[in-house]
Amino acid sequence: MATLRDLSKHLGISVTQVSRALNGHDDVSAATKQRVAEAARELGYSANRSARMLKSGRSGIVAMVIDTAAERDVPDVLMAGVIGLSTVFARRDTQLIVHAMPEGADPVDTYAKLARSGLIEGFIVVNPQSAADPRIAFLTDEGVPFAVHGRDRTAPDYPFVDIDNHAVGNMLTTHLMTLGHRRIALVDGPAEAAFSAARLRGYRAALETGGLPFDPQLVHQVPMTELVGSQIMAALLDTSVRPTAVIAGNTMLAAGIYATISAHGLHVGTDISVIAHDDGLPRHPSADFVPALTVTESAIADAFEPLADVLLARISDRRAPTQSRMLAVRLVQRNSVQPPSQR
Amino acid sequence: MATLRDLSKHLGISVTQVSRALNGHDDVSAATKQRVAEAARELGYSANRSARMLKSGRSGIVAMVIDTAAERDVPDVLMAGVIGLSTVFARRDTQLIVHAMPEGADPVDTYAKLARSGLIEGFIVVNPQSAADPRIAFLTDEGVPFAVHGRDRTAPDYPFVDIDNHAVGNMLTTHLMTLGHRRIALVDGPAEAAFSAARLRGYRAALETGGLPFDPQLVHQVPMTELVGSQIMAALLDTSVRPTAVIAGNTMLAAGIYATISAHGLHVGTDISVIAHDDGLPRHPSADFVPALTVTESAIADAFEPLADVLLARISDRRAPTQSRMLAVRLVQRNSVQPPSQR
DNA sequence: GGCATTAGCCGAAACGTTTCGGTTGTTGTG
DNA sequence: CACAACAACCGAAACGTTTCGGCTAATGCC
Numbered sequence: 009m010a011t012l013r014d015l016s017k018h019l020g021i022s023v024t025q026v027s028r029a030l031n032g033h034d035d036v037s038a039a040t041k042q043r044v045a046e047a048a049r050e051l052g053y054s055a056n057r058s059a060r061m062l063k064s065g066r067s068g069i070v071a072m073v074i075d076t077a078a079e080r081d082v083p084d085v086l087m088a089g090v091i092g093l094s095t096v097f098a099r100r101d102t103q104l105i106v107h108a109m110p111e112g113a114d115p116v117d118t119y120a121k122l123a124r125s126g127l128i129e130g131f132i133v134v135n136p137q138s139a140a141d142p143r144i145a146f147l148t149d150e151g152v153p154f155a156v157h158g159r160d161r162t163a164p165d166y167p168f169v170d171i172d173n174h175a176v177g178n179m180l181t182t183h184l185m186t187l188g189h190r191r192i193a194l195v196d197g198p199a200e201a202a203f204s205a206a207r208l209r210g211y212r213a214a215l216e217t218g219g220l221p222f223d224p225q226l227v228h229q230v231p232m233t234e235l236v237g238s239q240i241m242a243a244l245l246d247t248s249v250r251p252t253a254v255i256a257g258n259t260m261l262a263a264g265i266y267a268t269i270s271a272h273g274l275h276v277g278t279d280i281s282v283i284a285h286d287d288g289l290p291r292h293p294s295a296d297f298v299p300a301l302t303v304t305e306s307a308i309a310d311a312f313e314p315l316a317d318v319l320l321a322r323i324s325d326r327r328a329p330t331q332s333r334m335l336a337v338r339l340v341q342r343n344s345v346q347p348p349s350q351r
Numbered sequence: 352m353a354t355l356r357d358l359s360k361h362l363g364i365s366v367t368q369v370s371r372a373l374n375g376h377d378d379v380s381a382a383t384k385q386r387v388a389e390a391a392r393e394l395g396y397s398a399n400r401s402a403r404m405l406k407s408g409r410s411g412i413v414a415m416v417i418d419t420a421a422e423r424d425v426p427d428v429l430m431a432g433v434i435g436l437s438t439v440f441a442r443r444d445t446q447l448i449v450h451a452m453p454e455g456a457d458p459v460d461t462y463a464k465l466a467r468s469g470l471i472e473g474f475i476v477v478n479p480q481s482a483a484d485p486r487i488a489f490l491t492d493e494g495v496p497f498a499v500h501g502r503d504r505t506a507p508d509y510p511f512v513d514i515d516n517h518a519v520g521n522m523l524t525t526h527l528m529t530l531g532h533r534r535i536a537l538v539d540g541p542a543e544a545a546f547s548a549a550r551l552r553g554y555r556a557a558l559e560t561g562g563l564p565f566d567p568q569l570v571h572q573v574p575m576t577e578l579v580g581s582q583i584m585a586a587l588l589d590t591s592v593r594p595t596a597v598i599a600g601n602t603m604l605a606a607g608i609y610a611t612i613s614a615h616g617l618h619v620g621t622d623i624s625v626i627a628h629d630d631g632l633p634r635h636p637s638a639d640f641v642p643a644l645t646v647t648e649s650a651i652a653d654a655f656e657p658l659a660d661v662l663l664a665r666i667s668d669r670r671a672p673t674q675s676r677m678l679a680v681r682l683v684q685r686n687s688v689q690p691p692s693q694r
Numbered sequence: 695g696g697c698a699t700t701a702g703c704c705g706a707a708a709c710g711t712t713t714c715g716g717t718t719g720t721t722g723t724g
Numbered sequence: 725c726a727c728a729a730c731a732a733c734c735g736a737a738a739c740g741t742t743t744c745g746g747c748t749a750a751t752g753c754c
Contacts, residue, residue, distance in 0.1 A: 354739095355742095371742090371743090402742090
């Protein structure tokens with residue numbers, strides 16, 4: 009492996025200048041920069057990251073710790089995250105460490121150990137909790153750079169990328185109410201998840217402005233799998249007063265809900281309306297449902313690029329104003345939602 | 352962050368001795384070791400990995416590069432790999448970098464860049480190709496430590512962990528032949544994948560020893576998804592001479608195959624036998640099929656621990672004899688396989 | 695008691711990089 | 725012409741660790 013010193017000898021120029029040339033400092037002549045760049049390519053030079061980090065604190069490594077227990081049910085979204093983040097970070101010349109936390113390990117402790125190793129410049133925090141997330145509190149206290157996919161409060165002072173989940177819950181509910189639905193079920197992710205809590209608040213807000221009562225029996229916060237979706241739907245069909253419409257937190261849940269509805273000889277749309285949020289995961293595209301699924305749409309994949317940006321911004325200047333990004337959501341109307349049947 | 356020097360001062364002992372104590376060298380007294388360990392815990396000391404790597408070459412970081420294009424179809428197995436490997440490596444105090452290779456990038460080039468950065472001690476190579484895999488050739492040439500999940504030749508001289516896929520193909524086929532099946536279809540992973548190629552060889556070998564002809568129309572090497580499984584099965588049912596049994600490469604394919612069989616009003620087992628290989632992925636447990644699926648069983652999860660072991664062994668001594676591991680496979684008989692119906 | 699052996703310790707150098715504080719030689723300004 | 729300003733360069737120190745070679749004092753042996 010070629011080193012700065014090799015380049016320096018090869019070019020008859022000091023190590024200092026080689027380093028500065030490579031890093032684009034302005035007290036090296038254009039000509040020299042050119043020569044250095046060329047030699048670097050020729051000798052296959054690549055900066056030794058350990059040395060760089062040791063000296064300057066910049067390792068070009070970020071980490072994402074995943075809670076094995078919490079993510080087991082939903083490989084699709086986790087997978088999208090790992091691949092997406094790794095790709096965008098690679099493009100920015102930084103490496104992504106994936107650290108799986110075994111069940112029952114203390115999250116804060118895990119972050120603490122990782123941070124202390126002096127290897128990791130920043131963290132991507134995923135799946136924040138609805139109550140104040142202790143991991144976020146810890147990282148904030150320690151002054152470790154991080155960025156969150158989602159958020160654990162309405163207006164955070166840390167960098168995050170999120171969609172307006174309150175609005176999602178509201179839009180979904182309002183759309184159904186506008187068509188005349190009055191018993192609307194909500195089947196969404198676990199109550200501990202911040203996004204799920206936000207959507208529930210949006211759902212309640214919509215009910216309230218529409219003058220509809222809130223019925224706890226109609227909301228289910230559960231693991232977001234097809235199987236669970238179908239089980240919950242079965243339970244919903246059994247209740248004394250059936251919902252005329254159901255909101256699904258993602259397309260997996262929606263798939264299960266569809267299955268149960270047809271298994272009961274009913275039809276989505278005409279008998280029971282189904283609406284969902286679609287985060288663009290490949291397994292169940294909302295357009296492929298029969299009938300096609302009405303959704304609020306916002307691809308998870310859109311979050312990775314901004315997520316990398318806000319984290320890297322925070323790393324390169326810790327006291328710069330906090331950057332965050334809100335991603336767009338749009339309502340796509342299809343055939344799974346109809347006015348309630350008159351019975 | 353506490354450093355060795357902090358500890359040294361705190362204890363009134365040289366940096367050298369602190370380092371040696373922490374690393375368990377034998378020329379430091381038990382008493383000192385004790386004291387040092389205690390102080391380390393107290394001050395929250397954790398070795399600076401950059402410095403360690405710079406000096407000694409041991410970074411405690413390994414990488415896994417994933418081919419986005421090749422893995423998109425099968426999030427389950429990739430997810431199992433990322434989580435499983437990350438967990439076992441974490442337990443061994445080493446971090447896993449996940450590097451997603453964008454579509455169309457040159458694999459060898461990607462490994463080369465990563466290796467040159469001087470950060471990564473070794474690679475986990477997944478999904479080896481059936482023809483001599485260029486990534487493996489490159490890493491071998493460069494003398495970079497690596498371990499392969501699978502293998503690109505029958506008797507490799509590099510560290511790997513694999514199951515005997517030739518035997519899997521053979522067992523599956525022989526089991527069906529023993530019951531009297533004579534038209535046996537094989538639906539397995541892509542032809543480029545080493546495991547798929549090996550199983551096909553096992554299938555052919557079994558046919559040959561049983562005196563049965565090989566019919567290329569009966570074998571399909573395809574992406575291993577439920578959807579593709581059901582499509583292939585539909586095609587198979589359309590052929591002039593239907594197979595009486597079909598072998599599925601995993602339980603996803605099997606799920607699709609089951610779906611198509613019942614959609615055609617046929618019954619698995621009595622009308623058409625289905626047998627599969629089950630790598631223990633959570634989505635479609637073979638026991639939950641109706642009727643329960645006969646399989647060769649070998650959990651992918653069993654590979655991660657040995658994989659970490661053989662890689663770490665290679666890293667800690669590059670010229671030690673190559674360690675590899677073959678994992679057990681067992682045939683589990685259930686109800687999806689019956690003698691062919693007489694018609 | 696003399697001598698070799700050993701347990702336990704230490705100083706200093708080295709890994710490859712970045713950066714601070716210079717030193718040149720050239721150009722522009724009065 | 726004297727001097728300031730500036731562009732372009734350089735040496736050396738530092739980051740935190742590991743390790744080589746050497747040192748001291750205690751022990752064992754004859």
